[in-house]
Each structure stands twice: as structure tokens, then as C-alpha cells.
Amino acid sequence: MSLEALRARLPEYAKDLKLNLGSLATEPALTPQQRAGTFIASALASRNAEVTKALVAEFGAGMAPEALTAAKAAAAIMGMNNVYYRFTHLVGGDYPNMPAKLRMNVMARPGVDKLDFELWSLAVSAVNGCGMCMQSHERVVTQGGLSREQVQAAVRIAAVVHATAAVLDGEDALR
Amino acid sequence: MLTVGDKFPSFTLSAVKPGAEGLGGPGKSFTEISDASDAGKWKIVFFWPKDFTFVCPTEIAAFGKLAGEFADRDAVVYGVSIDSEFVHLNWRVHNDDIRDLPIPMLADIKRELSSALGILDKQAGVALRATFIVDPEGTIQWAAVNGLNVGRNPQEVLRVLDALQTDELCPCNWEKGHETLQPQALFEHAG
Numbered sequence: 008m009s010l011e012a013l014r015a016r017l018p019e020y021a022k023d024l025k026l027n028l029g030s031l032a033t034e035p036a037l038t039p040q041q042r043a044g045t046f047i048a049s050a051l052a053s054r055n056a057e058v059t060k061a062l063v064a065e066f067g068a069g070m071a072p073e074a075l076t077a078a079k080a081a082a083a084i085m086g087m088n089n090v091y092y093r094f095t096h097l098v099g100g101d102y103p104n105m106p107a108k109l110r111m112n113v114m115a116r117p118g119v120d121k122l123d124f125e126l127w128s129l130a131v132s133a134v135n136g137c138g139m140c141m142q143s144h145e146r147v148v149t150q151g152g153l154s155r156e157q158v159q160a161a162v163r164i165a166a167v168v169h170a171t172a173a174v175l176d177g178e179d180a181l182r
Numbered sequence: 183m184l185t186v187g188d189k190f191p192s193f194t195l196s197a198v199k200p201g202a203e204g205l206g207g208p209g210k211s212f213t214e215i216s217d218a219s220d221a222g223k224w225k226i227v228f229f230w231p232k233d234f235t236f237v238c239p240t241e242i243a244a245f246g247k248l249a250g251e252f253a254d255r256d257a258v259v260y261g262v263s264i265d266s267e268f269v270h271l272n273w274r275v276h277n278d279d280i281r282d283l284p285i286p287m288l289a290d291i292k293r294e295l296s297s298a299l300g301i302l303d304k305q306a307g308v309a310l311r312a313t314f315i316v317d318p319e320g321t322i323q324w325a326a327v328n329g330l331n332v333g334r335n336p337q338e339v340l341r342v343l344d345a346l347q348t349d350e351l352c353p354c355n356w357e358k359g360h361e362t363l364q365p366q367a368l369f370e371h372a373g
Binding site for chain 2 (some may be wrong): 055084088089091092106107108109110111112114115125132135137140142143144146147
């Protein structure tokens with residue numbers, strides 16, 4: 008399944024999402040790799056199998072295999088970190104100072120440009136809803152040289168992919 | 183005895199190869215392992231006093247059982263005593279616990295490595311039950327030593343390795359009010 012097929016699956020009431028998906032697929036603020044990885048990492052974070060299959064089919068083919076793996080790794084590791092650090096940020100107290108004792112070594116060697124990996128981590132954090140994770144990853148990518156427009160583009164992709172997944176979950180439930 | 187922060191000494195030792203290969207017999211069983219082998223890996227180097235003694239095979243087999251866990255953590259395990267590679271081979275052949283041992287047994291027959299590390303028992307002249315975790319740059323990150331008769335818990339070594347490798351590398355670890363993350367420094371640290 009391709010992006011076109013995925014867009015065709017969206018019902019009339021979600022037409023805005025359908026159009027947003029189409030325009031973000033060629034969003035010029037991001038490099039092709041940044042864009043592709045953001046779509047794929049956001050899809051994995053959004054947990055709908057159809058969306059994941061379609062977006063990996065559409066964007067994965069154009070990526071270097073190690074970059075595709077890194078996009079998956081961003082979704083995987085942030086799936087853990089967003090939950091853990093959201094807890095420490097929200098509850099506070101001593102928790103933020105306690106060592107996490109969780110392995111997250113992939114972040115040191117993601118196998119792809121670290122700025123791209125950070126951008127994908129930011130998109131996943133947006134989907135998973137960890138406020139301070141978003142703040143801190145945004146800080147890293149902007150200090151690393153990405154513009155506000157590039158960050159915004161990644162988060163716009165995350166938002167639309169997440170909403171698409173939710174719509175398809177709902178449509179599947181009502182089928 | 184060398185400790186955390188010290189450079190692990192350089193060495194070149196004959197060794198019995200791990201697994202089935204090691205049982206091939208003289209000419210096939212042996213290899214040479216040096217400090218340059220397995221570059222880029224973490225290294226667990228553990229010593230025992232003498233081959234064919236009682237505490238040792240249990241302990242060595244326990245390290246062997248965890249070889250896969252160590253491999254998953256980009257670590258190799260070397261077992262060492264001051265016995266020769268021929269004695270090691272003989273022991274492998276004759277002991278059920280270590281016949282299939284998936285880690286190499288190194289022969290520090292000239293006691294050079296044990297001496298450099300400072301782990302020779304002063305009376306017995308054999309290596310104490312010392313264990314070292316060495317990082318990919320060759321620096322000792324953990325050192326522990328037991329007397330001749332006290333066995334070790336390899337699971338504990340695995341736990342320490344996990345702790346050594348568990349850096350909170352995620353920017354999510356940032357806290358409000360703390361010094362701003364330096365992305366360049368972060369990338370350099372990670373690189």
C-alpha cells in the first residue's frame with residue numbers, strides 16, 4: 008500500500024488530513040531523509056498497522072537501509088524514554104535525579120546523522136505526548152542548526168500521521 | 183593491583199579457541215589472543231588459580247553460560263590462568279562442565295599478564311580470582327579480586343557491565359534550571 012492508497016482510505020470527514028498528508032509528503036523544509044524518517048518514526052509511534060505499512064512502503068524504499076533502521080530505532084527508544092522521562096518530569100521530587108538505569112545506547116550510535124535522529128525523536132515525543140522531552144529535543148535540534156520551520160514541519164508530519172492512525176482505528180472499529 | 187582508570191596491560195597469549203573449534207586437537211585448537219584482538223569491544227577478563235581444581239569449572243561454566251548475554255552487550259569474555267594451552271585443552275576435554283565452553287581460555291604461562299596486573303598470590307604464585315571489565319579504549323572500568331577459594335558470581339559482572347554501559351544519553355534527561363544541554367558536546371561524547 009502506498010501513500011495514495013492510504014489517503015484514499017480516509018473518509019470524507021477527514022478530508023483535511025488527507026490533503027495535509029499529500030502536501031507534507033513533499034514538504035520542502037526538510038531533506039528527503041529527514042522527511043521520510045519523520046513519517047516512518049511517527050507512524051510507528053502512532054501504532055496503526057495499516058498506516059505503518061503504507062508509510063514504510065512509500066518512504067522506506069528511498070532511504071538507506073541504516074537510515075530506515077534508525078527511524079525505527081527512534082520510535083523504539085522514545086517509546087521507552089517518553090514514558091519514563093514524562094514520569095520524572097511530571098512527578099518531580101527525587102525522581103529526576105535518580106539514575107534511570109535503562110539502556111539507551113542506540114542514541115549514541117544511531118547509524119545515521121545525529122541531528123536527523125534527534126528530529127525523529129522529537130516527532131515521536133510529540134506523538135507520545137511528553138512535554139519536557141519535546142522541549143529538550145527541540146533545544147538540541149535547533150542548537151544543532153535546524154530552523155524553526157524544519158522543527159515545525161516534523162511536528163506537523165507527526166500530528167497528521169497520528170490523526171490518520173486514529174481515524175483508521177476508528178473506521179476499523181466501526182466496520 | 184591495577185584498578186579503575188588504569189590501562190589494561192598489553193599481552194599476547196596462546197589460547198584454546200571457544201566452542202567445538204577448541205576441541206579440534208593440537209594445531210586446530212589453539213589461537214593467539216592479544217590486547218589488539220576484538221578491537222572496539224568491551225572485554226571481561228577473568229582469572230582463576232589452576233586448571234583441574236574444584237571451584238573453577240563451575241565458575242568458568244557460569245561465565246560460559248552468560249557468553250550470549252555478554253555478546254549482546256558488545257563484550258567478549260576471556261578466561262585466563264597460568265596453565266599452558268595444552269593443560270587448558272586437556273581440562274576442556276575431560277570436564278563435562280566446560281567441554282562446550284563458548285569462551286577462549288588464555289594461557290598466561292609466563293605470568294607476564296598476571297604480574298603486570300598485580301594479581302599473583304604471593305605464596306602460591308598463581309593468579310587470584312580477579313575479574314576486570316575493560317572498555318573499548320582499553321581502560322579498566324571495574325576490577326574485583328577474590329582469594330583463591332572464593333568463587334565469583336558472573337551475573338554480578340553482567341550487572342556491572344550493564345551499569346557501565348547505561349548512560350542517560352537522551353536529551354529528555356534535561357531538567358529545567360540545570361545547565362543547558364550542549365548539543366555539540368553531546369554529539370562529540372556520543373561520536
